[in-house]
């Protein structure tokens with residue numbers, strides 16, 4: 250099959266390799282993998298370990314290896330096979346979701362699960378077992394991986410699926426790149442007849458209203474909420490509940506135009522302060538003038554509003570940003586979310602990208618997958634060393650008290666005891682780790698063990 254994908258994503262990856270939060274920053278040697286056979290051949294005399302990486306869209310250090318070797322997979326970006334009867338697409342692991350959409354949408358197919366950016370690789374999406382707005386109806390990305398190939402540093406190749414090498418399949422989905430290099434995978438796409446989404450946006454005030462809307466939208470495929478974490482009093486936890494389904498009315502399935510806007514400079518550290526973020530939150534809430542707005546919308550602004558401006562993370566300045574994402578199980582989801590939102594509002598540390606969502610019951614196939622049934626909240630904080638880290642630790646401890654856990658893909662600050670309490674299965678998982686592969690995240694959260 251001719252390769253219909255562009256290679257521009259591959260050329261975006263250059264030294265120094267940064268994660269999306271731009272914190273921490275480490276030196277590492279970049280070793281591009283062009284062919285599936287490059288690993289482990291390229292790594293014969295390596296010191297300080299290695300880590301496969303994709304687009305570096307993880308926020309913290311799961312995609313970093315201080316003074317080590319990063320095996321950059323983005324040039325391994327060929328589509329291998331597509332079956333239009335079943336929707337099964339086999340592609341190399343460095344293909345991005347943007348490339349898959351460019352191929353699939355004109356043929357009447359869509360991703361089964363999509364994160365908030367399409368600039369992530371297939372391998373990265375599997376290794377973090379990512380989730381999307383349809384977690385409650387579709388589970389995680391890994392639920393749609395029919396099989397994958399895992400290559401280990403001893404040269405062995407393994408086909409992994411729910412029935413073949415199932416323990417390595419489970420360890421590799423959500424396996425943080427530590428079980429081997431995923432060279433290719435087969436993904437189950439879903440049929441669509443239109444690019445359009447039947448969208449509805451509904452204002453809510455408080456967590457009770459959010460939960461009511463969540464219950465009412467049980468059968469709606471995609472749901473997600475933006476929540477104002479800066480307001481207190483009457484406006485505490487106000488937000489906009491956004492829901493949508495793929496339109497069933499046949500329409501033109503043309504490919505998406507390429508994005509043109511790039512955030513042009515490093516913003517000064519003071520650009521995002523409590524006042525500017527609070528103003529943004531008020532404006533965003535009132536942008537939706539009516540309590541309920543119904544619209545037909547293209548999938549790009551619905552799924553990827555942030556992709557419109559490439560490199561928007563520069564807005565946070567050189568110090569970068571810290572993400573914090575928890576899931577708290579239903580038993581304590583409401584009280585935990587209210588308590589954490591109060592703590593964030595009290596801190597005065599701004600976050601305007603605050604996303605609230607209910608996870609569904611579908612079990613994640615990965616041994617170390619993050620999602621479980623309950624409420625998840627994702628927050629961004631500009632890094633202010635004396636304030637952001639103490640707040641983060643308080644929030645992480647509260648998450649633990651409420652029986653929740655944090656998402657490694659978004660993390661740069663949880664401690665080893667916190668990680669080990671969030672993921673008590675980590676030692677069992679460690680048995681499947683490839684001895685050559687490690688990450689700064691893994692070194693950090695398993696130290697002293």
Ligand SMILES: Cc1cc2nc3c(=O)[nH]c(=O)nc-3n(C[C@H](O)[C@H](O)[C@H](O)COP(=O)(O)OP(=O)(O)OC[C@H]3O[C@@H](n4cnc5c(N)ncnc54)[C@H](O)[C@@H]3O)c2cc1C
Pocket residue numbers: 269300301302303304305306307308311312322342343363364365366368369370371372373374375376377378379380381382424425426427429430431432555658688
């Ligand atoms: C704006 C934005 C929105 C986001 N929204 C969401 C969201 O809604 N839901 C969600 O779950 N996540 C979300 N994320 C996080 C993102 O989806 C994940 O971090 C994703 O894994 C990044 O993929 P990547 O290709 O950039 O991989 P990287 O960040 O480079 O690497 C991620 C992990 O995958 C491993 N890896 C990469 N390639 C391979 C391979 N070939 N073989 C083995 N291991 C490999 C790496 O070792 C690392 O552990 C978002 C990120 C951004 C920037």
